[in-house]
Amino acid sequence: MPRSKRIQPTVIVKRRYEDEGEEHNSAWKLAYADFVTAMMTFFLIMWLMNVTTVEQRKGIADYFNPVALSQANSGADGMLAGRSVDKTGALSTPNAPGEHSVPVAAPPVVASLGDSDRQPAGRKDPMPNPPGGKAAPDRNARAELEAMLDRQAAALTEQQALDEAERDLRRRIATTPDLGALADGVLIQQTPQGLRVQLTDQVKASMFNVGSAQMNDQGRRLMRLVATAVAAAPNRLSISGHTDALGYADGAKYGNWELSSDRANAARRELIAAGIPAARIVRVEGRADLDHLDAANPLAPRNRRISITLLRGGE
Structure with a gap:
């Protein structure tokens, strides 16, 4: 083959077309x-429709309502609020002639106002009964809730009064040195029934003579101090007398039941003499030797005591 006739290379161009x-x-x-x-x-x-009430759904709908206009008012709200001369309202089209107004479709009215902006027209009951009587359960639930809140507020006020009485009594005992050993025998504690104040006998100090229901001078001073501390609280009072396990030789005629009852009644008389109204004392009882403070030692002096309880409202 001659050199002048060379074969030219073939170039193949592949074009890719995008879809x-x-x-x-x-x-x-x-x-x-x-x-x-x-x-x-x-x-x-x-x-939301399943878990909400009718009133809640209405409140949600009112929240998203873009307008809340009165058809009877015109002008601004508050002190500058006015009234429309036309009973049909102040709504008009901006294209109306100057001598008259052409009513247009009113937006949904949330609350129609009456003579006063604070009193909706034609509604005396803020929660009218809807068809089907579904508002009555809601009103009952509201009443129950209000009653529960009132009870909680009363319980809180009562607890504050008991706490104040406890602080006052502790302060008075601490600042009255002439009580002697009886001051060490005053036990104050909060219980489910109320504020309990227990006045116990000591080894060398007692409110009563042995086997007697006659209160001595130290016992009367202590009882009056307690009366002064609890006088401000309106709670009712319960008084109970307790003895130790020491019995009488002739228990058939007079025993620990009679002694504990007589001592509780003597404490009642001293509280009344110190200014506590008799109507506040609702219970006076003798417990004999049934409830010992020192159960391991039934003859311990501290088992002989007078217990005064400021009762809570439910007791």
């Missing part, structure tokens, strides 16, 4: 996201 549909491959994702959002909103609305 026009590839630009929109992600469009379905946006549509799916919108669908999921709509379904979540739908189920959320269904859930």
Whole structure:
């Protein structure tokens, strides 16, 4: 083959054409996201309708209501509020001629006002009964809630009064040195029944003589001190007398039951003499030797005591 006729190389050019549909491959994702959002909103609305009451749903609807106008008012609210001359209201189209107004469709009115802006017209009962009588249970629930809140407030006030009486009594005992050993035998504690003050005998100090229901001078001073501390609290009082296990030689005629009852009654008389109204004392009882403070030692002096309780309201 002659050299002048060389074979030219063949060049093949491959062109790649992009598919026009590839630009929109992600469009379905946006549509799916919108669908999921709509379904979540739908189920959320269904859930809210199931767990809310009629009044709550109405309140939610009123919250999203863009307008709340009165058809009888015109001008601004408050001190500058006016009244429309026309009973049909102050709503008019801006294209109306100057000599008259053309009524237009009114927006939904949330509250129709009467003679006073604070008193809705035609409504005396703030919670009218809807068809079906569903408002009565709601009113009962509200009344129960208000009663529960009142009870809680009363219990809190009562507890504050008991705490104040306890602090006052402890302060008075600490600042009264002439009580002697009896001051060490005063036990003060809060119980479910109320504030309990127990006046116990000591080894060398006692409110009563042995086997007697006659209160001595130290016992009377201590009883009057207690009366002064509890006088400010309006709570009712309960008094109980207790003895030790030491019995009488002739228990058939007079025993620890009679002695504990007589001592409790003597404490009642001293409280009344110190200024406590007799109507506040609702219980006076003798417990004999049934309730010992020192159960391991039935003859211990501290088992002989007078217990005074400021009762709570429910007792």
